[in-house]
Amino acid sequence: MYAFDYHKPRSLAEATALLNANPEARLLAGGMTLIPTLKQRLASPSDLVDLGGLPDLAGIFVGDGEVRIGAMTTHATVAHSAEVRAALPALAALAEGIGDPQVRHRGTIGGSISNADPAADYPAGVVGLGATVVTDRREIAADNFFTGMFETALEPGEIVRQVRFPIPEAAGYAKFPNPASRYAVAGVFVARAAGGVRVAVTGAGPSVFRVPEMEAALTASFTPEAIASVLVDADDLNTDLHATAAYRAHLVGVMAARAVTSALES
């Protein structure tokens, strides 16, 4: 690991000031992605700004038709929250399926969405539920937040504070996990709400994406059968050592049907 300076700010304003003063600084949340990256010398920040000293950034609030989750809330906290399990069980299940218990004890929702790994689980939940990402300076709609592979709409020095999920009528998530890491080879989040049906896919393409043909079919009939004939084009999907694009396209259909079944059971 390259050397860096370490700061643990006690306020959001202090964190912002540190980021502004050090253009090569990086935020540290759970560290479950950033620290392995530093160990492999794939990043060399001048400074780490640890968000661990800002308890206001962690916590769950359920009310006013939404579930609000603070950026520093760990995957384990979301998975075990009685409130999230009651209001949005699909999101609790998504969090429970991330990595392993030790990863879930440290990894955070803010770190996961800011990192925007193409195979991460939370992006599917954020886009599938049409959530809003609240930062230190603005609110960003889910559809505008993920802009590419490991890319988001976040500006330099911008800090995610919270994610606000509208509570749907029904929702489900299903993924085909990589057997070693549990990252999604393909994962599909489906939600039915007053505004319509949303289908968001992670793991299969360079970044999370929606499937309008499935959304239309599920709006007409919210059943697994309704999407059985919808084919996903493999052209834009990923091929790597885990799966070909054609196999991923097939998996998207299978996972979408399982997600709908799970939504109907919840």
Added chain:
Amino acid sequence: MIDTVTVMFSVNGNDVSAAVEPRTLLVTFLREHLGLTGTHIGCDTSQCGACVVHLDGRSVKSCTMLAVQADGQAVTTIEGLGTPEKLHPMQAAFNENHGLQCGFCTPGMIMSAVDFAQGNPSPTPHEVREWLEGNICRCTGYHNIVASVEAGARAMAKA
């Protein structure tokens, strides 16, 4: 010039205060600064779990944390669990059920299992296997590890 940072935390019940470079991993601090070599390093990818310790009672991978991140908290390692004369019930269960062969994964397995058993006194084999997702063993084939964790959890509930 990188400044060192002073960290203060407890390790196995003893207060520790030290000036560390920010890049020092918790596992490096435990092994090389404190000589607590029971915590192992088995991978570079945060996947094997040989390095699992408890931070305020919850299992974490000490290879994927900076020592400075443990400031103000309580760290427990395998050395803090039991002694050769008086094994912790989970250690005794691994011994009795032949839950190890080479033993490299064992400290991490036991630290992970103790965290699990605290919240689940009578787990099913399936629950044990789900929980051990983050602990890799290259010898045993897991069968006896699962049996050990089941027995250890029951013994902990009685202790």
